[in-house]
Amino acid sequence: MRPHPVFPEAAVLRPRVDPVFDAGRVRCDFPILARPVRGKPLAYLDSAATTQKPRQVVEAMSRFFDQENANVHRGVHFLSEKATAAYEGARERVRRFLNAESAAEIVFVRGTTEALNLVAFTFGKTRVGPGDEVLITAMEHHSNIVPWQMLCADRGAKLVVAPIDDRGVLLLGELEKRIGPRTRLLAVTHVSNALGTVNPLPQIVALAHGRGVPVVVDGAQSAPHLLVDVRQLDCDFYAFSGHKIYGPTGIGVLYGKAEHLEEMPPWQGGGDMIASVTFEKTTYNRAPYKFEAGTPNMAGAVGLAAALDWFDTLPRPAAFAHEAALLDYGTEVLSSVHGLRLIGVAPEKAGVLSFVLEGIHPHDIGTVLDREGVAIRTGHHCAQPLMQRLGLAATARASLGLYNTRGELDALVAGLEKVRRMFA
Amino acid sequence: MSSELDDLYQEVILDHGRRPRNFHDLPDANRKVEGLNPLCGDHFTLYVKLNGDRIEDIAFEGTGCAISKASASLMTASVKGKTVSEAGDLFGRFHALVTQGPDSVSLADLGKLASLSGVCEFPTRVKCASLAWHALKNALEEKKEVVSTE
Numbered sequence: 001m002r003p004h005p006v007f008p009e010a011a012v013l014r015p016r017v018d019p020v021f022d023a024g025r026v027r028c029d030f031p032i033l034a035r036p037v038r039g040k041p042l043a044y045l046d047s048a049a050t051t052q053k054p055r056q057v058v059e060a061m062s063r064f065f066d067q068e069n070a071n072v073h074r075g076v077h078f079l080s081e082k083a084t085a086a087y088e089g090a091r092e093r094v095r096r097f098l099n100a101e102s103a104a105e106i107v108f109v110r111g112t113t114e115a116l117n118l119v120a121f122t123f124g125k126t127r128v129g130p131g132d133e134v135l136i137t138a139m140e141h142h143s144n145i146v147p148w149q150m151l152c153a154d155r156g157a158k159l160v161v162a163p164i165d166d167r168g169v170l171l172l173g174e175l176e177k178r179i180g181p182r183t184r185l186l187a188v189t190h191v192s193n194a195l196g197t198v199n200p201l202p203q204i205v206a207l208a209h210g211r212g213v214p215v216v217v218d219g220a221q222s223a224p225h226l227l228v229d230v231r232q233l234d235c236d237f238y239a240f241s242g243h244k245i246y247g248p249t250g251i252g253v254l255y256g257k258a259e260h261l262e263e264m265p266p267w268q269g270g271g272d273m274i275a276s277v278t279f280e281k282t283t284y285n286r287a288p289y290k291f292e293a294g295t296p297n298m299a300g301a302v303g304l305a306a307a308l309d310w311f312d313t314l315p316r317p318a319a320f321a322h323e324a325a326l327l328d329y330g331t332e333v334l335s336s337v338h339g340l341r342l343i344g345v346a347p348e349k350a351g352v353l354s355f356v357l358e359g360i361h362p363h364d365i366g367t368v369l370d371r372e373g374v375a376i377r378t379g380h381h382c383a384q385p386l387m388q389r390l391g392l393a394a395t396a397r398a399s400l401g402l403y404n405t406r407g408e409l410d411a412l413v414a415g416l417e418k419v420r421r422m423f424a
Numbered sequence: 425m426s427s428e429l430d431d432l433y434q435e436v437i438l439d440h441g442r443r444p445r446n447f448h449d450l451p452d453a454n455r456k457v458e459g460l461n462p463l464c465g466d467h468f469t470l471y472v473k474l475n476g477d478r479i480e481d482i483a484f485e486g487t488g489c490a491i492s493k494a495s496a497s498l499m500t501a502s503v504k505g506k507t508v509s510e511a512g513d514l515f516g517r518f519h520a521l522v523t524q525g526p527d528s529v530s531l532a533d534l535g536k537l538a539s540l541s542g543v544c545e546f547p548t549r550v551k552c553a554s555l556a557w558h559a560l561k562n563a564l565e566e567k568k569e570v571v572s573t574e
Contacts, residue, residue: 361488362489380462380463393464
């Protein structure tokens with residue numbers, strides 16, 4: 001809350017809000033959670049795929065279109081100035097969320113996938129050569145595997161994979177062993193989308209930086225569940241998606257340290273990324289504009305800023321404690337289901353309950369639960385190498401958001417009992 | 425439980441899902457095709473022993489959901505002994521059944537395959553039900569590539 005402009009002390013005098021997290025109140029911001037699904041109350045347990053959007057986000061985007069829409073960075077007219085201010089205001093909002101040093105370190109992209117591709121084909125391309133190595137881990141999402149694989153194929157480099165144990169914990173010693181003289185880059189997820197494992201980033205970054213290796217972090221699943229401070233983490237790049245943190249789809253963020261962004265070549269060519277163009281030569285704009293060719297997703301950026309504003313109105317420690325308590329409760333009640341095996345039992349987890357039921361395919365589980373109004377994800381979660389490592393074709397995954405309740409996890413368990421009765 | 429769910433998981437389906445028929449290797453097969461739905465994690469190998477124009481024997485192995493496994497099981501049982509063109513006709517009718525519903529075809533002609541009629545109410549599961557059939561089509565046309573219905 002900003003202090004009152006005339007009476008700055010008003011902020012001080014305002015009674016402190018009790019830092020208790022009220023999931024019931026949070027749910028009121030999400031009209032979709034109140035709709036019935038297939039005649040049952042909805043239990044939305046698929047936030048790791050995409051979160052629902054609070055009405056504040058929808059309203060902010062609607063307001064932008066109704067009152068401020070024009071193209072950014074171009075027009076001299078009133079609306080263009082408004083739109084530019086809204087778009088650049090969103091960039092500053094993201095900077096504050098990540099605690100980056102400068103808004104110039106915030107590049108707007110479509111999502112985490114695009115951010116990782118951008119790093120691979122600009123930073124990666126200039127750093128990785130024939131015989132070099134790119135290090136990733138066994139728990140990565142395809143988005144943090146395939147761009148590096150493409151880069152390695154292009155550059156004649158080698159993709160090296162750090163293993164995990166059966167609980168889904170990254171083996172730090174093994175990771176360290178794989179950081180060699182040819183390692184040019186380490187790409188790692190902060191939180192596993194399929195298992196929920198939280199990787200110890202400070203230690204990982206320290207290990208890599210100790211050998212002069214920059215670190216790219218896939219933050220798609222950590223931004224909504226952990227306090228992220230890129231300066232404290234000291235990572236070189238951090239990518240996340242708006243739609244997984246209560247914002248709209250089609251907008252995401254690449255944070256990059258200024259020194260990297262400045263030296264990186266542009267990625268796509270077009271408007272906004274140039275300083276001047278002649279047919280003989282083009283000079284590029286500075287970061288972050290150098291990486292934002294074409295008219296950007298302005299309303300998306302505004303929606304993301306609104307989502308972060310909404311997120312910040314919550315008492316964060318209490319909100320995260322609510323999520324952690326739900327995760328504990330879910331772990332406990334799922335463990336009581338006969339024949340159920342949790343997949344991913346790392347000591348440090350966030351937001352994800354992956355499981356298999358003996359003798360029953362996850363897709364059959366998903367279909368039966370759907371008819372009970374319970375929405376979960378089934379399949380390989382875009383992590384096929386991880387599934388192979390675990391010896392599974394697929395899992396069922398319930399994932400949590402701040403609006404979830406114990407009652408929804410009870411509905412999940414009741415649905416699973418039905419599944420068991422059907423397929424027993 | 426919803427009646428649509430009962431229609432999808434009829435007793436015949438649950439039975440074939442649990443105890444699939446013709447679920448084994450076929451060493452004297454002269455056609456072998458892989459069927460894969462990577463998003464689901466369904467993976468079957470289909471073996472066909474073709475004698476001239478006739479499917480003399482057919483079997484499959486692999487893993488998948490109850491629908492894909494039951495459908496593969498019912499498919500093998502229903503095309504065994506049939507000619508290539510008879511099997512093709514049956515696929516056409518089966519496809520209409522799972523995509524357009526039971527009113528689109530004569531259920532009597534489909535035999536036990538009619539038990540998959542509930543699939544049409546579950547658009548995301550049509551690919552499960554049709555995986556084995558697409559594999560059969562490729563096997564009969566002697567196409568080598570892996571089949572996917574995703």
